[in-house]
Amino acid sequence: MISCKPLPYLLFLALVPASLPAQNPALPAPAVFGYRSFTAEAAIEEKFLSIPDAGLAGQHLKTLTAEPHLAATPGDHKTADYVAQKFRAAGLETEIVPYRVLLNQPTEVRVEAFAPNGKQLMSGPTREHVAGDPYQDDPRVALPFNGSSGSGDITAEVVYANYGRQEDFDYLAEQHIDLHGKIVLIRYGANFRGIKVYLAEQRGAAGVLLYSDPQDDGYAKGKTYPEGPWRPETGIQYGSVQYQFKYPGDPETPGVASTLELPDSARVSPYGSQPHIISIPISYHDAAPILQALKGLTVPKEWQGGLPFHYHLGEVGRKDGVTVHLLSRQDYQRRIIWDVIGKVKGTQYPDDWVIAGNHRDAWIYGAVDPSSGTAAMLEAVHGVGALLRQGWRPKRTLIFASWDAEEEGLIGSTEWVEQNAQALKRAVAYFNTDVAVSGPDFSADAVPSLKQFVRELTRSVPSPLGGSVYQQWRANHPAQSGLRGNHVTPEAGEDVHVGNLGSGSDFAAFLDHAGVPSTDIGSNGSYGVYHSVFDNYAWYTMNADPHFDYLQQMARVLGLEALRMADADVLPYDYAAYAREITSALEADQRRVGPAGRGSFDFGPALAAAARLATAAERVRGQQTDATGDLVRLNLALRQTESALLSETGLPNRPWYRHTIYAPDELSGYAAQVLPGVNEALDSKNLAIAAQQLTALTTALTRAAQTLEGAR
Ligand SMILES: [Zn+2]
Numbered sequence: 001m002i003s004c005k006p007l008p009y010l011l012f013l014a015l016v017p018a019s020l021p022a023q024n025p026a027l028p029a030p031a032v033f034g035y036r037s038f039t040a041e042a043a044i045e046e047k048f049l050s051i052p053d054a055g056l057a058g059q060h061l062k063t064l065t066a067e068p069h070l071a072a073t074p075g076d077h078k079t080a081d082y083v084a085q086k087f088r089a090a091g092l093e094t095e096i097v098p099y100r101v102l103l104n105q106p107t108e109v110r111v112e113a114f115a116p117n118g119k120q121l122m123s124g125p126t127r128e129h130v131a132g133d134p135y136q137d138d139p140r141v142a143l144p145f146n147g148s149s150g151s152g153d154i155t156a157e158v159v160y161a162n163y164g165r166q167e168d169f170d171y172l173a174e175q176h177i178d179l180h181g182k183i184v185l186i187r188y189g190a191n192f193r194g195i196k197v198y199l200a201e202q203r204g205a206a207g208v209l210l211y212s213d214p215q216d217d218g219y220a221k222g223k224t225y226p227e228g229p230w231r232p233e234t235g236i237q238y239g240s241v242q243y244q245f246k247y248p249g250d251p252e253t254p255g256v257a258s259t260l261e262l263p264d265s266a267r268v269s270p271y272g273s274q275p276h277i278i279s280i281p282i283s284y285h286d287a288a289p290i291l292q293a294l295k296g297l298t299v300p301k302e303w304q305g306g307l308p309f310h311y312h313l314g315e316v317g318r319k320d321g322v323t324v325h326l327l328s329r330q331d332y333q334r335r336i337i338w339d340v341i342g343k344v345k346g347t348q349y350p351d352d353w354v355i356a357g358n359h360r361d362a363w364i365y366g367a368v369d370p371s372s373g374t375a376a377m378l379e380a381v382h383g384v385g386a387l388l389r390q391g392w393r394p395k396r397t398l399i400f401a402s403w404d405a406e407e408e409g410l411i412g413s414t415e416w417v418e419q420n421a422q423a424l425k426r427a428v429a430y431f432n433t434d435v436a437v438s439g440p441d442f443s444a445d446a447v448p449s450l451k452q453f454v455r456e457l458t459r460s461v462p463s464p465l466g467g468s469v470y471q472q473w474r475a476n477h478p479a480q481s482g483l484r485g486n487h488v489t490p491e492a493g494e495d496v497h498v499g500n501l502g503s504g505s506d507f508a509a510f511l512d513h514a515g516v517p518s519t520d521i522g523s524n525g526s527y528g529v530y531h532s533v534f535d536n537y538a539w540y541t542m543n544a545d546p547h548f549d550y551l552q553q554m555a556r557v558l559g560l561e562a563l564r565m566a567d568a569d570v571l572p573y574d575y576a577a578y579a580r581e582i583t584s585a586l587e588a589d590q591r592r593v594g595p596a597g598r599g600s601f602d603f604g605p606a607l608a609a610a611a612r613l614a615t616a617a618e619r620v621r622g623q624q625t626d627a628t629g630d631l632v633r634l635n636l637a638l639r640q641t642e643s644a645l646l647s648e649t650g651l652p653n654r655p656w657y658r659h660t661i662y663a664p665d666e667l668s669g670y671a672a673q674v675l676p677g678v679n680e681a682l683d684s685k686n687l688a689i690a691a692q693q694l695t696a697l698t699t700a701l702t703r704a705a706q707t708l709e710g711a712r
Contacts, residue, residue: 032564033456034572036627041567044392045460048563051383052376052555058548060086060375061367064360065537068140071361071405071412072103072335075140079360079374080338083402086378090385092342092400099258099415101250102270103335103408106145110327111209111280113158113290116320121293124286128234128533130226135536141364146193146210146279147240147408148251151330154206154278156183157321159314160294162303163189164196166667169203175297177316180204183324185290185314187213187305188237191668192504197241197279207326208279211287212237215306217528218284229543230528233285237531238363242409243273245666247656248508249414252334254656257419260336273409278328295320337361337404339412342381344388346397346566349635353427354566355399355516356380356558357413358434359406359506364533367540373436374402376551380559387563394566396428403506406434407531413506417514428571428639430510430518431561437550439525439543440465442473442557444498445672446519447511447662448581449573449642451498454519457564461556464549469557470496500672503664512659515646517573521557523550569627571638575617575708582661582701583610585674592682600687606694609701616708623712630712637711644704647696651677652689660700 032038063082069075080096087094113121125144129136159177162168164186172179184200186208193210200208214220217231224232231237242251250258251270258267288307296315304311315321340360346352358373365371381400405411417424429450442463444454458470465472474496501511501518510516525544529535545551565572590603623634646658657663663676666683673679677693 033452034568034570034624034627036569041564044387044567045560045563047390048383048387048559049461049556051386052379052552052559053382054548054552056382057375057379057551057555060378061371061540061548061551062537064371064374065365065367068138068142068364069360069362069366070105070142070364071408072337076361076404077338080340080402080404083340083360083374083378087340087342087381087400090342090381091388092344092381094340094342097339097341097416098260098336099250099339099412100260100262100334100336101258101405101411101415102252102332103405104145104147104149104330104332106143106329107331108327108329109143109145109280110325111282111286112325113293114323114325115293116322121322122286122289125236125280125282126234126286128236128283130232130234130534132226133534133536134538135365136533141533144236144238144281145328145330146238146281148194148242148274149280149328149330150276150278151328152278153327154183155323155325156181156206157314157316158183158185158209158290158294158324159316160185160291160299160303160311161200162299163187163191164199165191166199169199171300172313175313177313178204181206182316183207183209183326185209185211185287187211187216189213189216192244192670193239194241194243195245195667197275197277198243201275201277205277207277209287209324209326210237210279210281211284213305213307214284217530218306220306221528222526225529225534225539226542229526229539231532232534234283235529235532235534236281236283238281239531240408241275241279243275244409244503244508245664246273246654248273248410248503249418250411251409253415255418257415259419278326280326280328290322290324293322337412339404339416340402341416342400344384344394344398346395347393348395350397351423351426352396352635352639353399353423354394354396354429354562355401355427355510356431356562357401357403357506358432358436359403359412361404361407361412362535363407363531365536367536368438368527368544369435369530369535370406372438372540372544372551372554373433376433376436376554376558377402379552379555380562383555383559384563394563396566398562398566406506410506410508414509417509421514424510424514424516425643426639427510427514427516429561429565430507430516431558432505432507432518432520433522433554433558434505434520435522435524435527436554437523437545438527439523439545440472440550441476441524442469442521443524444519444521445501446498447501447517447642448578449575450517450519451577452574453572454498454521454561455496457560458557460560461553464553469553500674501662502670502672504670508664512657512663515643515659517642519561521554523554570624570631571635572624573638573642575641576614576621579610579614579617583607583614586610589675589678589682597687600691601694603694606698606701609698609705612705613701613708616705620708620711634711637707641704641707644707645700647677647700652681652693660697
């Protein structure tokens with residue numbers, strides 16, 4: 001459970017920076033990186049911060065979650081109209097941008113299990129149900145399904161495979177359990193569900209059953225809904241099993257936008273990023289009778305979940321096996337989806353876009369995921385509208401985006417990025433939010449150049465717990481070593497940790513494909529109803545944020561990211577921090593390779609290129625602070641330094657991913673892989689490719705250093 005103690009008010013007075021109580025104009029504005037003088041901007045930010053309203057945000061949330069709004073359905077279209085109307089009311093130049101993309105919707109889903117003697121053990125999937133939930137019985141709630149699942153009708157023996165990680169499948173192989181033609185029962189957690197299906201398919205499985213074990217987000221964590229926030233017995237996690245680590249977006253158009261005009265002849269087979277096999281998500285109510293009937297070897301201790309009996313791997317190829325029948329009828333069609341794009345043209349740098357975005361589609365109601373993000377974004381837009389009415393205009397073009405079909409595979413954002421690839425070479429930032437509010441615990445991920453930017457601006461936003469968001473964040477999150485300790489070393493003096501961007505939301509196309517510096521923010525808490533019918537307005541007001549104070553907070557943080565970036569004299573990228581992180585990642589790889597590998601790898605040139613980038617960053621920092629000289633040239637060079645880190649050919653097995661420093665991890669899918677070309681080759685013990693990728697990385701780092709040296 002998360003504990004949040006309000007800081008004493010006096011401490012708040014002592015620590016909060018001058019930009020918050022700018023009510024007193026006699027106080028000088030603080031120095032803010034990227035601004036020659038922050039006085040005028042402080043006044044603009046103060047006006048902005050006074051507008052986002054908790055009550056109005058709550059109303060947006062209620063409207064957005066009034067009915068199921070799966071991508072490409074009438075409910076989804078209604079939410080697009082609502083968002084467009086709010087954008088227009090604020091004075092944004094607004095359009096609804098459609099794409100035609102391949103999506104499946106379930107028409108029939110069945111799961112039955114049989115004991116060796118033919119006795120039926122269960123028949124489902126059982127619809128999600130708890131006592132008293134007002135939203136669960138809507139006839140528009142889709143059948144439980146996985147986006148990108150195959151269609152078919154199969155009957156086979158079942159094997160339990162824990163979380164479905166590479167090491168879990170390796171363990172089954174060591175036990176001589178052959179998965180060819182079998183159905184694999186896998187619990188959610190530890191990695192992206194698409195990876196579970198991908199690995200099962202590689203091992204020859206005919207189908208996958210995904211279930212939510214009570215140990216991971218159910219009663220083992222605490223009280224279940226409606227008594228508490230955790231997943232109840234019938235709760236099901238819907239979700240996409242697309243192979244997003246190959247490429248996200250419309251599976252038929254990698255690298256190309258699926259506009260309405262795009263001819264069918266320009267589309268390719270979807271199986272580059274889609275499984276052939278069936279997968280179906282179920283609750284532990286439905287999984288328990290299957291698990292309980294499995295015989296064979298007892299599972300290793302770590303494989304045991306929270307159900308009150310011993311788990312077994314399953315007896316296959318003998319007479320004691322449990323048999324499961326899976327029926328999945330998926331209606332695959334090219335369907336229309338709708339992004340909503342609202343713009344305010346910049347006065348000084350109209351071609352330099354600052355984009356803030358969040359997806360709008362949900363598996364069902366999506367109160368937390370993503371409607372809390374949409375409600376927060378609409379109140380940020382409300383604040384921008386108030387500034388516009390007072391005559392303010394941003395220096396750079398401001399764009400707010402409401403993406404569609406994120407859940408199926410980051411589709412709306414990916415298609416838009418592919419369509420606007422040329423213009424996005426000048427986009428200076430993409431600020432994402434998705435699961436904006438599930439509780440009080442603020443967190444952020446960012447490219448290294450924007451980590452300090454995020455820390456700094458959260459000092460200007462008040463927390464509902466008292467003090468600033470920054471103070472609460474710092475109180476809850478002392479500096480830590482990151483998710484992947486070997487890749488993320490906390491910098492000396494890092495007071496609050498900002499993570500690296502992996503994948504799992506709409507920043508992926510911006511950063512990994514287009515090289516736009518990005519951040520992702522959220523406010524988190526106990527959240528056991530992810531991707532279930534119970535992620536609805538009733539759950540939200542009971543568990544996450546009853547007075548919508550955190551929606552207001554997130555509206556202010558998201559809006560401030562956009563405003564502060566849009567109006568900066570000089571882009572506030574911290575490339576010294578970037579160079580430090582790259583250097584420590586290279587040093588970690590050097591240790592990983594060890595003395596034995598030094599013959600095949602020379603890290604010297606890559607480390608020298610990173611050092612050259614660090615030197616260029618230190619030199620340019622003075623200019624960024626003074627904001628004098630040729631600012632047009634300076635800003636352009638600063639922006640192009642991030643682009644210089646893209647590789648033209650992309651990563652070896654997945655050319656859509658072009659960033660040489662970050663990609664989603666191929667084996668976890670959510671976490672960030674740092675220096676992906678080198679590390680993935682080392683993971684697969686392909687030393688020739690690793691050496692070649694080290695050279696490609698050196699080229700990119702040298703290009704980035706040269707670009708930054710040109711900033712004068
Ligand atoms: Zn989401």
